[in-house]
Amino acid sequence: MTSPVATFETPVSDVDPFSYDVLEDPLPFQAELRAAGPVVYLKKYDVYALSRYEEVHAALTDWQTFQSAAGVGLSNFRYEKPWRPPSLLLEADPPHHDAPRAILTKILGPRExxxxxxxxxxxxxxxxxQLLANGTEFDAVADLAAAFPLRVFPDAVGIPHKGREDLLPYGNHAFNAFGPANELVAQGAPRVAELSTSIAAQCAREVLTPDGFGAQIWAAADRGDITEAQAPLIVRSLLTAGVxxxxNGLAALIYAFATNPEQWTRLRENPGLVRTAFDEAVRFESPVQTFFRTTTRDIEVGGTVIPEGRKILMFLGSANRDPRRWENPDEFDLSRDPSGHVGFGFGIHQCVGQHVARLEASTLLSALARRITTIEISGQTRRHHNNTLRAWESLPVRVRAD
Structure with a gap:
């Protein structure tokens, strides 16, 4: 095969995208990447960065060239052993990806x-x-954005109550592990074995309730649609990606409305905007900021030849703020059509649980809009740093209720 020929010198950046400053506020760095070119070489990690919408969208949809099976993190599974069995959804390509994806697509479909x-x-x-009974000030992360999914989603999956406290710490480490082996990964390392054992125990057939998503996954194994070995890994993928x-999507939603009160008024006047609001918040904040892929061949992108076998880092958050794709991208605007954002990925690896997330968000948001007239930030906010996620540690708010 004849290799493509580069037409210009690739821009180079010495910035560490996983540094404290960038994780605290990634927007300036992402703007620099977009301005530099369609492809930027990140010297620190020897990877190629895609930050503009067009290139990120193209990579997400071309799974044949930009594979997930070598890992969607910095680690290259061609040469390195994963810290846990790879996800059958995120870290697999066809044909191995097909059956697990088909099962979850059916189980998590809109009708189901x-x-x-x-x-x-x-x-x-x-x-x-409960919140309003205790006053009109609370932390929108712990008391709302985390409380609601942890209340409803584990029940829907059918996992036991014991061990649910491990879901967020395990997920936090899993998403950190997609990045480099930095301090954030080291902080979670001491509990990896304990948390992995806990989550694995919750995926076992015998502990799951008979009416939940988990039991339906095991039923698919009984039918022969997937293997018995695959079933607990698919349940684990659901728990890891679904909490x-x-x-963080719900926290982004509350933050967006607290800092854009005119949009809250618009939503209350038109409750039918709840689903648009969640997708616009996902575009605006991009709770999942980055994912990696690995090239399966030499490929030219925007004049740069990326050799076969190299890691590329897709900046989903940057693509969702790209002014080439979005008008006034730094504004949270319910008059916008946010469809097409890459906050849930795109293509065959697009988030299979997005319908569940949208239902959780629209349900909670509808209830809030009926009861709450205003939302405002009432104290010092704090970000939670994660190598992959854009998250809040604390989001103190004050509300006024009807």
């Missing part, structure tokens, strides 16, 4: 999850009742 709407709506109302990302 609609049955959860009524009970989740009641849970949302109860949660808001932290939703928590």
């Amino acid at each position: 999850i609609r049955r959860l709407s009524e009970s989740w709506a009641a849970d949302a109302e109860n949660l808001i009742d 932290d990302t939703t928590v």
Whole structure:
């Protein structure tokens, strides 16, 4: 095969995208990347960065050239052993990816999850009742964005109550591990074995309730649609990807409305905007900021030849703020059509649980909009640093209720 020929010198950056300053506020660095060119070589990690919407979207949809099976983190599974068995959803390509994806697509489809709407709506109302009973000031991360998914999603999966406290710490480490072996990974390392054992125990057939997503996955193994060895790994993928990302998506939503009160007024006047609001918040904040791919051949992108077998780092958050794709991208705007954002990925590896996340968000947001007239930041906010996620540690708010 004849290799493509580069047409210009690739821009180089010495910045560490996983440094404290960038994780605290990635927007200036992402703007520098987009301005530098369609491909930028990141010297510190010997990887190629894609930060503009067009190139990120193209890489996400071309799984044949930009493979996930070598890992969606910095570690290259061609040469390095993963710290845990790879995800059958995130870290696999066809044909190995096909059966697990088909099973979850059916289980988590819109019709299948609609049955959860009524009970989740009641849970949302109860949660808001509890919050308002204790006053009008609370932490929107711990008391709302984390509390609601941890209340409804584990029940939907059917996992036991014991061990649920390990879901967020395990997910935090899993998403940190997609980045370099830095201090954030080291902080989670002492609990890896303990947390992995806990999560594995929750994926076992015998502990799952008979009416949850987990039991449906095991039923697929009984039918022969997947193997018995695959079943617990698929349940694990559901737990890993379905909690932290939703928590951070909900926190992004509350932050966006607290800092854009006119948009909250617009939502209350038009409650039908709840789904648009969540997708716009995901575009605006991009709870999942980055993912890696590995090239399967020499490929020219924007004049740069990326050799076969090299890691590329896709900046999803940057693509979602690219002015080439979005008008006034730094504004949170409910009049925008946010469809097409890459906050859930794109292509065959697009987040299979996005319908669940949207239902959680629209349910909670609808309940809030009926009860809460204003939301405002009431204290010092703190970011939670993670190599992959854009997250909040604390988001103190003050609300006024009808």
